[in-house]
Amino acid sequence: MGQLYGLDGRRLQEQYIRYLSDFMDWDQRSHAGHWVLFEQNIGEYLSLDEVCLSRGELYTVLTNKDAKGKKGALLAMVKGTISDQVIAILERIPYRLRKEVKEVTLDLAPTMERIARRAFPKARLVSDRFHVQQLAADAVQQIRIQYRWEAIDQENSEMELAKQLNHPHVPDILENGDSLKQLLARSRHLLFKDETNWTASQQHRSELLFARYPLLEKAYRLSRKLSHIFSNTKEKGIGFTRLAKWYDEVEKSAIKAFSTVARTIQNHYHTILNYFDNRHTNASAESFNAKIKALRTQFRGVRNVEFFMYRLAKIYA
Incomplete structure (x- = not known):
């Protein structure tokens, strides 16, 4: 508007603030x-x-x-x-x-x-509910990141050893073309999604990932199960029972990151269960x-x- 009327833009804004508006x-x-x-x-x-x-x-x-x-x-x-x-x-x-x-x-x-x-x-x-689910998803990503750092450290060690032996370093390449480090990096998005929504390449990548890291698969299954409880439960009493069973599975899994999620749910379970009243x-x-x-x-x-x-x-x- 300033250009249209030949005015400086800031001057016009000042006039609007002081005089044109209330x-x-x-x-x-x-x-x-x-x-x-x-x-x-x-x-x-x-x-x-x-x-x-x-x-x-x-x-x-x-x-x-x-x-x-x-x-x-x-x-x-x-x-x-x-x-x-x-x-x-x-x-x-x-x-x-x-x-x-x-x-x-x-x-x-x-x-x-x-x-x-x-x-x-x-x-x-x-x-x-989405903040609760995000905690579970973050726990899965924490495990993936930990494995990725281990893969990076292993690759660095192999490169240093190859350098000492005066040999070229040839990283192990998986059948989908990823190195182990790339596999863990490129699996980030598929771990947020339900497996029914995976593409063919993500399905293949998940098979390679879970075969090498069964603990990561267990964490992913726990995360998706929690999401399904919120998505598929209509009654508060049933929701309480399903969350209690999920809590037991977390304890049996002995996954430290999920123990934190479970304690958070335990501390807020009254307000979390209220979601099932109106699903707001x-x-x-x-x-x-x-x-x-x-x-x-x-x-x-x-x-x-x-x-x-x-x-x-x-x-x-």
Whole structure:
């Protein structure tokens, strides 16, 4: 627009902020750099998450699921993740409105759980199933990475020995054309996917991988089984039974990385089991965070936090 009217772009933006928009008269401008609150957007089903806004600064974001990421979705946005500070802002919402909230979805962070319990005492808390599944997937990748470092170390030792003997180093090549190091590196993506979605080359690579690393196959099977429990279970009681059996399998496997996952599930099992009531996840919060980041990209960063909050409010509040 600046080029169209022969104006400097920054000058036009300044004119928009000061005169063309109602930003200067916005009732939340004085504190927008630290928090904004729109109590009229409260609903029965909420999502709680954090987002990185600018220069590594985290903001806690509370959204209304029923708005589906459109106008009316943004309920509150508070700088930082310190629970007491966020709770103090959310308690500005009248208690008669907060007690009507039926459910809050959130990740596994203890600070988020404390915020939700204090601000919405009548609400059922639901831990996001995808965060639980991500822990299991990370455990599988941890084992793969450990084996990859061992393969790299072995290859380096072989190269040094060949150099000492004045022989050319010829790495062992598997039947699909990968070296052992490449096999472990190129198996990253297939370990995130269900085997029904593997391509022919991924199927072949998995056969070579699991034949050499049976512990990695066991970890992969445990990870996929956990995912199938969340995908295929409709009732809370059945979900509890299946998760208990999965926990027993983890203990028998003696895989250290999965023991950590199992303990996390044990510590959060009340809120994890609540997922089976309505099968709600925190995907709406992740989607809203993506929209915030997209708007940030359009602004080419966030220099004026107050004005950025104003634009968010205009679009989503």
